[in-house]
Amino acid sequence: MKRWKLLLLLILCGGLAGCSISHETETPSDSKGVMTKRQVLNLASSQPIRTLDSDKMSQFGRLNNTIEGLYTTANDGQAELALAKKVHVNAAKTTYTFTLYHDSYWSNGDVITAKDFVYSWQRALAPKTKAPDADLFTGLHNAKQILAGKLPATKLGVSAPSKFKLVVKLDHPMAELPQRLAYPLFGPQDERIANKYGRKYATRPQYQVYAGPFMVATKGYTKTHWHLVPNPHYWDRDHVYLTRINVTVFTSQKKMWQAYQDGKLDEVHLPFQKDKHLEKQADYTARPYSKMLLLSYRQHGPKAGTNRLLKQAQARLAISHAINRKSLGSSTYGTTSLPALGIVPAGLSRGQRGTADFAAAQTNQSTLAYKPTLAVREWQAALKQAGTSHTTLSLSYLDTPATAKVAKRLKQQLTKVLPGLKMTLKAREWTISEQDDEVDTDITLTTQRAQYADPLSMLALFTTENAANTGHWSSEAYDSLVAQASNASSFNNQRWQNLLKAEGILMKYQGVTPLLQPASNYLVNPKLNGVQFNTVGTQSNFKGAYFVR
Structure with a gap:
């Protein structure tokens, strides 16, 4: 019987020296040259989309592929800089100053600025929205008082002294701050778009914009069937290989299973009764999750x-x-x-x-x-x-x-x-x-x-x-x-x-x-490569995914 083995998630360290990345990334050596012409991924979901507003999601599911923040989670579970070019931490480790890239864009072409992070974080704590995971902000200056209703969200310890400079102040040192900031709730939101659409904001794809490698397409969108397409303005667009991710809601496990058998899905979640006789198949995998x-x-x-x-x-x-x-x-x-x-x-x-x-x-x-x-x-x-x-x-x-x-x-x-x-x-x-x-x-x-x-x-x-x-x-x-x-x-x-x-x-x-x-057991198309499966935070990152011949 295959038992799933959990990965070592993090080699913990106290400082952030050298924790920077470039917007230049290397193309995986086993991708181009062996890829199929058709790069369409078909996935299933057990839950319909209820919102496209990241402040109102308790689980991000497939939509985590539309969000990117200061940090992202790397293959080894560590947090690495994403939209931030570099970070400086003061001696007391209570102030983090992030320098953002100048060439990061929303899916509508707007430049992603420090103010987009300030707006997003303050909005997450505001009484009108108050994100389900708002407690994750605890430790940022004044967050605790804001959550208790004693201060307005505008008093949160985050500011944008310039267009691409973001300052985050803490009530006390937080060794785990980079790991927290990799969670999608800490991503930016385009204030101009939010103000433009008001109550309609993030209720449908045409009323939302995205900072991640994919965006929700407006055409053919329903709560039970939607698809993701590449964000045309994503900073690393050249290394996004899938041309489309179709997501269909299945209310019946039997129908989901049949769709995989018929080649209409590239992944199916298994009920445990099917595990034993399928575990030796090439497309079987057991994924741990924290x-x-x-x-x-x-x-x-x-x-x-x-x-x-x-x-x-x-x-x-x-x-x-x-x-x-x-x-x-x-x-x-x-x-x-x-x-x-x-x-x-x-x-x-x-x-x-x-x-x-x-x-x-x-x-x-x-x-x-x-x-x-x-x-x-x-x-x-x-x-x-x-x-x-x-x-x-x-x-x-x-x-x-x-x-x-x-x-x-x-x-x-x-x-x-x-x-x-x-x-x-x-x-x-x-x-x-x-x-x-x-x-x-x-x-x-x-x-x-x-x-x-x-x-x-x-x-x-x-x-x-x-x-x-x-x-x-x-x-x-x-x-x-x-x-x-x-x-x-x-x-x-x-x-x-x-x-x-x-x-x-x-x-x-x-x-x-x-x-x-629990572990989640799946059958996955063996020709699908390059998917980053995380055991913490959000699960599946399809940014570098591709099909081989």
């Missing part, structure tokens, strides 16, 4: 008895110990999924010398072990403390085939092991932002993705004030350790140890309960 399926607990719901139960760490530990993660993963996402070792996914980050994967080094892994006998003791003690002998807990899940299976398996496992427990399941619809509303069930099954290659990208989500902490678990010690790591000026050993200690606290008390790190 995400974690987890449970969060509502501790301030409408039922006092349930609150008393779920506020107890031993109740949450009982739930964790009652879950057979290996069985849960193999029966839902398949054998290529990994049982959680902690909240930080495997392969996301390594120590200074690349010797220790953070996931493997996480403490209190025993809290995630399958221990049904211990689970019963913990559960009975928690019930007694809550003043009851039985309870019914509600669990919500995103209405997709995979998560529905996980929810049903969880219900089976938990009600079988834990005496006096009944569970009800509730499907929730996919929205642009899964964090728009307060959770309305006792337990929520959700997926969190690492948006940049650092343990902080996961651990920061569960601090007291973070919007992703929907269960409102809180620990002063945890918040303090995360803050110390966030304030660190370099990737030193102390920062690493603080992150490990924080993760240990989260697992000791099961502030959230990690379940699985």
